[in-house]
Amino acid sequence: MTRIxxxxxxxxxxxxxxxxDFEHDVAPLLIRRCLECHQGSxxxxxxxxxxxxxxxxxxxxxxxxxxDGAEESYLLQRVHAGEMPPPVKGVxxxxxxxxxxxxxxxxxxxxxxxxxxxxxLYEVTTDVRGGRDWxxxxxxxxxxxxxxxxxxxxxxxxxxxxxxxxxxxxxKPAPIADARTLIRRMYFDVIGLPxxxxxxxxxxxxxADNSDSLTVNELxxxxxxxxxxxxxxxxxxxxxxxYAETSGYERDQPKxxxxxxxxWVVNAINSDMPYNEFVRHQLAxxxxxxxxxxxxIATGFLRxxxxxxxPNDDADxxxxxxxxxxxxxxxxxxxxxxxxxxxxxxxxDPIPQDDxxxxxxxxxxxxxxxxxxxxxxxxxxxxxxxxxxxxxxxLTPSPPPLQVLKNGESDKPMHAVxxxxxxxxxxxxxxxxxxxxxxxxxxxxxxxxxxIASPKNPxxxxxxxxxxxxxxFGEGLVRSPNNFGYKGALPTHPELLDWLASExxxxxxxxxxxxxxxxxxxxxxxxxxxxNAHQANTLDSGNKLWWRANRRRLNAEALRDAMLAASxxxxxxxGGEGFKPSISAEALEGFSRKDAAYKASPPDEQRRRSLYSFxxxxxxxxMMTTFDLCDTTLPCxxxxxxxxxxxxxxxxxxxxxxxxxxxxxxxxxxTSTKTDxxxxxxxxxxxxxxxxxxxxxxxxxxxxxxxxNFESAGVDxxxxxxxxxxxxxxxxxxxxxxD
Numbered sequence: 001m002t003r004i005x006x007x008x009x010x011x012x013x014x015x016x017x018x019x020x021d022f023e024h025d026v027a028p029l030l031i032r033r034c035l036e037c038h039q040g041s042x043x044x045x046x047x048x049x050x051x052x053x054x055x056x057x058x059x060x061x062x063x064x065x066x067x068d069g070a071e072e073s074y075l076l077q078r079v080h081a082g083e084m085p086p087p088v089k090g091v092x093x094x095x096x097x098x099x100x101x102x103x104x105x106x107x108x109x110x111x112x113x114x115x116x117x118x119x120x121l122y123e124v125t126t127d128v129r130g131g132r133d134w135x136x137x138x139x140x141x142x143x144x145x146x147x148x149x150x151x152x153x154x155x156x157x158x159x160x161x162x163x164x165x166x167x168x169x170x171x172k173p174a175p176i177a178d179a180r181t182l183i184r185r186m187y188f189d190v191i192g193l194p195x196x197x198x199x200x201x202x203x204x205x206x207x208a209d210n211s212d213s214l215t216v217n218e219l220x221x222x223x224x225x226x227x228x229x230x231x232x233x234x235x236x237x238x239x240x241x242x243y244a245e246t247s248g249y250e251r252d253q254p255k256x257x258x259x260x261x262x263x264w265v266v267n268a269i270n271s272d273m274p275y276n277e278f279v280r281h282q283l284a285x286x287x288x289x290x291x292x293x294x295x296x297i298a299t300g301f302l303r304x305x306x307x308x309x310x311p312n313d314d315a316d317x318x319x320x321x322x323x324x325x326x327x328x329x330x331x332x333x334x335x336x337x338x339x340x341x342x343x344x345x346x347x348x349d350p351i352p353q354d355d356x357x358x359x360x361x362x363x364x365x366x367x368x369x370x371x372x373x374x375x376x377x378x379x380x381x382x383x384x385x386x387x388x389x390x391x392x393x394x395l396t397p398s399p400p401p402l403q404v405l406k407n408g409e410s411d412k413p414m415h416a417v418x419x420x421x422x423x424x425x426x427x428x429x430x431x432x433x434x435x436x437x438x439x440x441x442x443x444x445x446x447x448x449x450x451x452i453a454s455p456k457n458p459x460x461x462x463x464x465x466x467x468x469x470x471x472x473f474g475e476g477l478v479r480s481p482n483n484f485g486y487k488g489a490l491p492t493h494p495e496l497l498d499w500l501a502s503e504x505x506x507x508x509x510x511x512x513x514x515x516x517x518x519x520x521x522x523x524x525x526x527x528x529x530x531x532n533a534h535q536a537n538t539l540d541s542g543n544k545l546w547w548r549a550n551r552r553r554l555n556a557e558a559l560r561d562a563m564l565a566a567s568x569x570x571x572x573x574x575g576g577e578g579f580k581p582s583i584s585a586e587a588l589e590g591f592s593r594k595d596a597a598y599k600a601s602p603p604d605e606q607r608r609r610s611l612y613s614f615x616x617x618x619x620x621x622x623m624m625t626t627f628d629l630c631d632t633t634l635p636c637x638x639x640x641x642x643x644x645x646x647x648x649x650x651x652x653x654x655x656x657x658x659x660x661x662x663x664x665x666x667x668x669x670x671t672s673t674k675t676d677x678x679x680x681x682x683x684x685x686x687x688x689x690x691x692x693x694x695x696x697x698x699x700x701x702x703x704x705x706x707x708x709n710f711e712s713a714g715v716d717x718x719x720x721x722x723x724x725x726x727x728x729x730x731x732x733x734x735x736x737x738x739d
Contacts, residue, residue, distance in 0.1 A: 022114055025102045032126040033085050033095065035119055036345070041415075050120075052113035070107040079103060122350030122424075129348045130486030135494065136335075137350070137424045137458055142502040143495040157503075158521040161496035165545050171536055174548040177527040179207040181739050183219065184688065185549075186519060188738050189472060190223040192232030192558045192609075193565055197684035213520070220519040224512055227574055230270035231611050235557055236471050237265050238611075239639065240332050241282075241301050244632040245578070247377075248306035248617040255307075257390045261300035262611070263575045268298075274509035275464055276453035279333055283362075283449035286384070286393040287441050296384060299392040301328070302363070303378045306617065306633060315410045318365070325363045326356065331635040333452050335463035335484040338422070343408035349485035350424045353404055354417050361402040361419035362432070362444040365395050394442050397435035419444055421451045428456060459484060461501035465514055466491075469500070470638065472518045474550040475543075482637035492544040524549070528739050552738050555639065556627035557610035560656070563730060564607055566686045567663035571607045578612040579605040581621050584655065588619075623657075626650045651731045661730060665723030675703055678722060686729040699725055 030049055037044035038054075047059030058064045058074075066072040078084040079100060085093045095103075106112070125131040145157040146164040166173060177185070183203045187195045195203070207215045223229060245258040268278055280288060283302075285295030305324035311317035323339050330338035340346050341356035365375050375395055381387045383395070401416035419432040430451055432444045452460055463484060470476035477497045480488035491497045500514060507513040518524050528549040530536050536547045543550060554562060564570040579601035588598055598619065600606070613621070617632050626646050630636035651657055664685060671681035679699040683691040691699060706721040729735060 021106070022112060022117075026106050027117075027119060028124065028126065029099055029102055031119055031121060031124065032128055033099070035121045037086070039119075039121060051118050055111065055113065065107050065111050070104045073107050076100075076103060076107060121345070122352075125486070130350060132350050132424055132426070134350070134424075134486060135490070136462065136484040136488075139456070139458055140461060140498050140501045140505075142506075143499055145499070156517055156521050157499060158496065158517060158523055161493055161499065162521075162523045162546050165493060166547055169539055169545055171539060171545060171547050172532070173522065173546075174526040174528070174530040176212065176522060176525050177549065177739065179204050179212075180689070181527070182216065182525055183207075185738050186216075186219055186223060188554070188558060190220070190232065190515070190519070191226050191228040192235070192561060193228060193570075194562050195688055196565075197688045200688045216525065217516075217520050220516055224515060224519075227270055228572070228609075230266040230268075231574065231609055232558075233269050233471070234262065234265040235611055236467070237269075238262060239630045239636040240467075241304055241328060242306075242632050242635050243304050244615045244617045246616045246618065247309070248633065249308040249310075251309065252616065252618040253309070255303065255390055257388055258300060258304065259577050259612075260297045261304070261390060262578075264294060264297045264300075266575065266611075267294075269511070272510055272512045275461075275504065275511055276455075276509045278509075279453040279460070280446070280449040283329065283333075283452070284446040286391065287443060287446040293386055293389065296386050296391040296393075297389055300390040302392040303390050304328075307377045309377060313410075319405070319408070319410050322360050322363060326360050328635055329448075329452075330359070331482045331637070333463065334422075334457075334459045335466075335478075335482055335488075336422075336459065337483055337485060342405075346485075348487050351422060355422045355424075357402050357404050357417040358420045359422060359448065361399075361417065362442075362448045364399050364402045364419075394440075394445075397439045397442050399442055421448065425458060428454075455505045461504050461509075462497055464511075465500040465504050466497060467637070468511065468514050469518065472515075472524060473546070474552050476638075479544075482635065492546075549739070553641065553736055554738065556624040556629045559627055559736065560610045560624070562735070563657065563660040564609075566730070566735075567660045568667050568685070569607045569660070569663055570609070571604070573608060576612070578614045579608055580614045581606055582655070583619065583621055587622050623650055623654050648731075651736075652727075657727070657730060661723045661727035664726035664730075665719055668722050668726065669719065675700060679703075679725070682722070682726055682729060686726065687732075687734055702728065 034049050038047050038049040040048075040050075043049075043054070043059070045059040045061060047061075047064055048054030048057070055064060061074060064073065064075040066074070070076055075084070079095055082094045085095070087093060122129075122131045123133075125134050146160045148160050148163065163173070176182075180200060183195055183200050187193060187199075203215070203219060206218070243258070243262065244255070246252045246254050268281075273281075281295050281298035283299070285291065285298040288295055302325055305321070305328065307321075308317060311320075319342075323342055326342075327337075327339040330336045336349065336351070337346075338351055338356055338359060340349075341351045341353050343353070345352045375383070378390065379393050379395070381389070384391050384393055402419070403413040403416045406412035406414050421428070421430050421432075423429045428451070430447065432442075432447045435441065435443050451457065455461070462478075463481070466476045466478050467481055470481055477493055478484060478489055478491045500517075503517070504510070504514055523546055526546075526549045528551040530548045533548070540547060561570065580599065582600040582603075583598065601614075610624070613624075615632060620629060626644075627650075628640045628642055630639050664682070667685060668678045668681045672678050676696065679696055680690055682699070683689060683695070702725055703721045706724045707717040710717040710720045
C-alpha cells in the first residue's frame, strides 16, 4: 500500500511538468489505439484509459503500470507481445516502434497525466476515425470569393471558386457549349423533358439576338417557373426518402394515399418552400403551429419505409422500425450514418451509442402493446385527426424512457438516455424539453426538426446544396452525398461548398436561388468536350476540378418520358393517384403472390410521366430497373449508372419501346406524304433537329430496305418502315444522352 501511495504522489507531482508531452504524443496515441475499447461503463478487461484514475486503478488483470519500471508494466508487456491492440482476424497488430517508445518513455517517467484531463475518443480526428474537429462538423462560415482573372468579368461566384482551383492545377475550363446543347441540357436538367423542335429553335434565335448570359438567365427563369420542374426534382427527393406505395415483405400490401406525399413534395419544390420549412414539415408537420392537412401529409416521410405486419418478434421489430426512421432522417437531412451506432459507438464518426438512442427517442412510441404494435405501421385516421392521409403523430405526449440496448438487442436493455440531439457539436446539443399538460404530442420531433433546420447546424445546408450540385453536374462537391463523415469523400471545393451553404441560408433557404446560381454559371454551361482533354485527364481523370461538363445518360424516368414526348403521347397532368404500368407475363411469373391478380391501368392512363407510376416494392417494371431505377428499401442518394447489354436489348425489344416507335411512325405519317419530309419530321420529333444530308440519305436507304423486307413478309410496308426508322433513332446515343 505504501508503494502505491508513493507512486500516486509521484504521478501527481509530475502531471503538470509533462502536460505538453502528454498532449502532443501520449494522448493522441491512447485515443487512436486504445480508447475505443478501454472506456465507458464496461471497459474491456475492466481497464479504463479515459482518465488518470482509471489508469491507476488497473483492470481485471491487476495494475496496468508498475512503479518498478516501464518493462515491468503489464500494459507494456502486452504491447510487446502483440496482444495490444487486439489481433484482427488472428493477426497480431504490433505498434510501430516509435509509438512503443513513446509509451515506454512515458511510463518510465511515471506516466504523468495533466490534472483533471479526461480523454475523449472523439475529441480529435486521427487516421482511423473522425473527431469533433472533423471538417463537416465545423460552423459554416462565408468565405471570400476569390478574385477573378478578368476583373471586368462579373459572372457569379461559382465560377470564381472553380477557376481558382483550375488555375492552381494549370488547367483551363472547357469552352461554353453551343446554344443547342445548352438548351437541351437545361430542359432535361430542370424539367426532365426534351425541348420540342419549335421550342429549341425559338430559344436558339433568342441566343443569336441577345448576349448568351442574358438568354441563359431567361431560359433558367422560364424553366424554374414551369410546374414540371417540381416533378423532375421531386423524383430525386423520393429516392432519398425510400418512397414506395407498398410495404414490402411477403404481403407487400399497399400504403394507402402515399401518393399524396409525392404530390406534396412536387408542390413544395414548385412553390420554393424554404428548405428549413421543408425539413420541419416532414419531421413534425403535425406539431407545427400552422398544422393543416398538407403539413400532416408531409409527415408521410416517416411512414414510407418497409412494414412487416407479421414479424417473428414484435419486440425486436419495433426497434427495426425505429432504426428505419433514424436512418432516413439522419441520411436525408444530415448526411450521416447514425444507424451504425445502434449496437455500439460509431466506428468512424463522433456518434456514441447513446446519441443513436437520444435521436431515436423522438420517434419512440413506448412499450409494446396492441395499440403500439399497430401504430408502428402508422397511426389511424382517428389518431391523426384527418381522414385519407398517410401521416404520423405521437401516441402520447409522455412516452417512457428509451433504453440503450447492448449490441442493439431488444432483450438486453441498459441505461435510459436523455432524449435529445446528436452531440458531434457540443455547443449545439439540445435536450428535448418535456411536453406540458396541454400538449397532445411529445414535441420531440418538432424540437429535433428545429435543431436540424437551424442555420447553426453545420450539416443541414451543406448536405442540401451538395445534393443540388450533384444532380446538376452528375457528382457532388462531396462525392458521398449521404456520408459527410470520416469514411465519406472530402469536398473537392470546401470553400465553394460553404459559400453555397451560406448563400442558401442568407436567401431564406431558397432552393431556386441555388438552382439559378448553378444554371447561370459558366461552370455548368461548359462543353463536355475540352480542347486539351488529354492533358486535363492526365491531371484530373475524375473531373474533380470541373474542367468540363460530364456527359450523362438519361435516367430511367427521363428516358421513358422522353419517348412519350417524342411520340406525342405524353400526358402532362400533374398530381393525383398514379397508374399501374403494364408488366409482362414473364415478369409476373416471378411474382410471389400469383393468386393476387395484377391489373395494369388503361393504356391512356399509362401515358403520364414516370413520376406517377405506382411504386410496388415487390414488382418493379423490368424496363425501369434495367436502367438503374433505385432500390426503395433504403435511402438512395445517388443511383448506380451501369452500362450493361440488357439495356441495349431492352431498347431493341421491349414492348413499351416498340409501342412508342409505332406511335411515332403514325405521327410522322401525318406530317407529309413524301419520305424525305417524313425523315425530317422523325428527326424533329425525336432529336429536336433536322437531319444532316448524310443522315437524310442513310434514312432513305433504311426506309427502302425495310420496305422490301416488310413487303416480303406481307405487312404494311410504309408504316412499319417508318416505325423501324423511329426505333433506330430512339436507340441512338444522341437520344439517350445529355451532352
